[in-house]
Amino acid sequence: MKAKTDLSGTSTGYKVFAAVVLILVALFFLFPLYWIVTGSFKGVIEINAKHPVWFPTSPTLENYMKLFDNPAFQWLFNIIFISAAAMVLTCITAALAGYALGKKRFIGRGVLFTIIICAMALPKQVIVIPLLQEMTAIGLNDTLWAVILPTVGWPFGVFLMKQFAETIPNEILEAARVDGAGELRTFFSVVFPMIKPGIGALAIFTFVNTWNDYFLQLVMLTSRENWTLPLAIANMQGEMSNDFGLIMAGAALAAIPIVVVFIAFQKYFTQGIAMGAVKG
Amino acid sequence: MAQNTVAPQQKPNKQKNSQFSGMSKALVRRETISAYCFLLPSLIFFVGFVVVPMFICVFYSFMEYGLGGIKGFAGLDNYIKLFQDPIFHRGFLNTVLIVVIAVPTVTAFSLWVSSAIYKMHSVPRSFFRCVFYLPVVTGSVAITVVWKWILHPYNGLLNQVAGTTGFDWLGNSSTAIWFIILILFTTSIGQPIVLYVAALGNVDQSLVEAAQVDGATKLQVFWKIKWPQIMPTTLYVLVITTINSFQCFALIQLLTKGGPLNSTMTIMYQVYDTAYRLNDLGYANAIGVVLAIIIAIFSAIQFKVAKTD
Numbered sequence: 001m002k003a004k005t006d007l008s009g010t011s012t013g014y015k016v017f018a019a020v021v022l023i024l025v026a027l028f029f030l031f032p033l034y035w036i037v038t039g040s041f042k043g044v045i046e047i048n049a050k051h052p053v054w055f056p057t058s059p060t061l062e063n064y065m066k067l068f069d070n071p072a073f074q075w076l077f078n079i080i081f082i083s084a085a086a087m088v089l090t091c092i093t094a095a096l097a098g099y100a101l102g103k104k105r106f107i108g109r110g111v112l113f114t115i116i117i118c119a120m121a122l123p124k125q126v127i128v129i130p131l132l133q134e135m136t137a138i139g140l141n142d143t144l145w146a147v148i149l150p151t152v153g154w155p156f157g158v159f160l161m162k163q164f165a166e167t168i169p170n171e172i173l174e175a176a177r178v179d180g181a182g183e184l185r186t187f188f189s190v191v192f193p194m195i196k197p198g199i200g201a202l203a204i205f206t207f208v209n210t211w212n213d214y215f216l217q218l219v220m221l222t223s224r225e226n227w228t229l230p231l232a233i234a235n236m237q238g239e240m241s242n243d244f245g246l247i248m249a250g251a252a253l254a255a256i257p258i259v260v261v262f263i264a265f266q267k268y269f270t271q272g273i274a275m276g277a278v279k280g
Numbered sequence: 281m282a283q284n285t286v287a288p289q290q291k292p293n294k295q296k297n298s299q300f301s302g303m304s305k306a307l308v309r310r311e312t313i314s315a316y317c318f319l320l321p322s323l324i325f326f327v328g329f330v331v332v333p334m335f336i337c338v339f340y341s342f343m344e345y346g347l348g349g350i351k352g353f354a355g356l357d358n359y360i361k362l363f364q365d366p367i368f369h370r371g372f373l374n375t376v377l378i379v380v381i382a383v384p385t386v387t388a389f390s391l392w393v394s395s396a397i398y399k400m401h402s403v404p405r406s407f408f409r410c411v412f413y414l415p416v417v418t419g420s421v422a423i424t425v426v427w428k429w430i431l432h433p434y435n436g437l438l439n440q441v442a443g444t445t446g447f448d449w450l451g452n453s454s455t456a457i458w459f460i461i462l463i464l465f466t467t468s469i470g471q472p473i474v475l476y477v478a479a480l481g482n483v484d485q486s487l488v489e490a491a492q493v494d495g496a497t498k499l500q501v502f503w504k505i506k507w508p509q510i511m512p513t514t515l516y517v518l519v520i521t522t523i524n525s526f527q528c529f530a531l532i533q534l535l536t537k538g539g540p541l542n543s544t545m546t547i548m549y550q551v552y553d554t555a556y557r558l559n560d561l562g563y564a565n566a567i568g569v570v571l572a573i574i575i576a577i578f579s580a581i582q583f584k585v586a587k588t589d
Contacts, residue, residue: 018396026411032426052440097322105299106315126568129555130336153329183314212419214530230421244429251422262417274478
């Protein structure tokens with residue numbers, strides 16, 4: 001028997017198959033997050049049960065109370081501060097530099113752009129060893145700035161903002177110049193409003209990526225009070241590897257804010273990622 | 281990526297100065313000065329915290345550099361040691377295994393998901409795109425610790441469901457790496473899906489319709505019309521997935537620390553282990569430099585293959 005097909009030639013059977021597979025895989029992807037959140041409310045007995053406890057039957061806050069016996073608010077503040085500072089500094093420097101690279105014709109432009117592309121392809125973690133020594137030399141090791149400054153230096157933002165700046169029509173910049181607007185004036189009243197969506201995308205992208213840049217935090221932050229929440233979870237997991245309730249509470253506290261930010265700004269985020277690649 | 285730098289030079293006649301055509305010398309100078317003023321804040325960070333450490337990294341790789349500081353010039357010793365080091369050999373093979381398995385599966389699967397969802401109504405499309413991106417956002421540490429629990433020999437869900445109580449999936453040298461790859465896979469497909477959904481949405485519909493009128497099958501339309509048009513995206517996906525797979529770190533540090541018996545040792549993890557556990561900074565930097573070169577070679581091969589395709 002011939003399968004039913006629609007105009008574009010897709011059989012109904014395939015569509016059903018695709019939908020089922022998609023939903024199953026989606027459940028598989030959602031499960032770790034579900035397991036973190038439900039696990040954080042499970043008591044010791046349910047955590048160590050010999051049979052799967054799919055849902056906490058007697059939810060408890062004891063894991064969170066244990067978590068806040070530690071400086072968890074400080075850790076949460078540290079990661080928010082690092083991500084926010086890196087975000088603001090990256091957006092400012094990248095918007096200025098991206099405009100220059102995208103719209104100005106100057107000596108050394110080609111070379112500079114090539115260096116930026118090459119740097120983006122290199123593994124960031126390789127330079128962390130010298131970076132740590134540099135931070136020690138300028139007295140910033142084991143401070144939040146030791147994570148913030150290298151994050152701002154990473155050239156992806158400049159690349160992304162260049163892509164956005166290139167879409168500004170030359171006529172508009174020309175018109176501003178004819179009207180007697182200076183360089184800074186042109187940037188703030190003409191360029192900035194036009195690349196705003198790009199800056200929004202870059203802001204969310206930088207915030208999320210900095211939050212999750214575990215390796216840099218691991219190498220740079222050593223004192224307990226300077227840890228970030230993700231780093232603290234990782235370290236606690238090493239110290240008391242079987243207290244999964246406590247670790248899930250930490251993981252939930254680290255994951256939920258960033259997931260909320262992501263869902264709230266999903267549109268900008270996906271646009272920004274797509275924009276960074278389409279013309280690259 | 282390279283297209284952008286090449287494009288201005290392709291204009292006929294003026295090879296090198298094409299970007300300055302029609303500009304007076306004074307104007308070029310003025311534009312250059314103002315451009316660098318705009319670039320300055322960014323360049324301070326870029327040069328200070330990316331370019332300088334890169335050079336230091338290369339410099340250290342030629343030094344004998346242990347706990348007490350630099351002991352002297354080592355020449356190529358660190359690099360020679362690397363070729364004789366069985367741990368590096370193991371790490372290299374594991375890294376290649378991870379890349380060779382993860383990159384094609386991530387690319388193919390994300391392309392399949394994207395083509396299944398890009399024509400959907402915007403609500404289910406956003407839903408699926410969001411779900412597949414969640415592990416990226418949740419963060420490698422949170423995802424890794426929950427997997428550690430799921431895979432735990434006694435308290436873990438996997439053994440409870442599979443009835444294999446006590447089996448240590450991560451402590452077994454033949455299963456550990458496959459779980460690393462599986463978890464890496466779940467944290468890697470989010471970005472490619474976003475990219476592919478955007479790229480498929482931009483495919484020229486008139487060509488697709490023309491082909492359908494001519495009686496092309498769904499598969500023909502995909503391979504002959506859509507595939508060439510999304511090639512730049514595929515290339516980008518291949519490169520970023522390769523770089524991510526090479527750099528996968530949190531997973532290994534938190535789950536296995538390269539073990540058991542170095543079965544999950546990777547080049548990236550060996551850099552960290554050599555620097556901060558063994559305190560051999562010269563050697564660690566040499567491994568880092570080699571890792572950078574390997575990534576550059578992989579990226580170049582992908583560019584080459586994609587261009588001749």
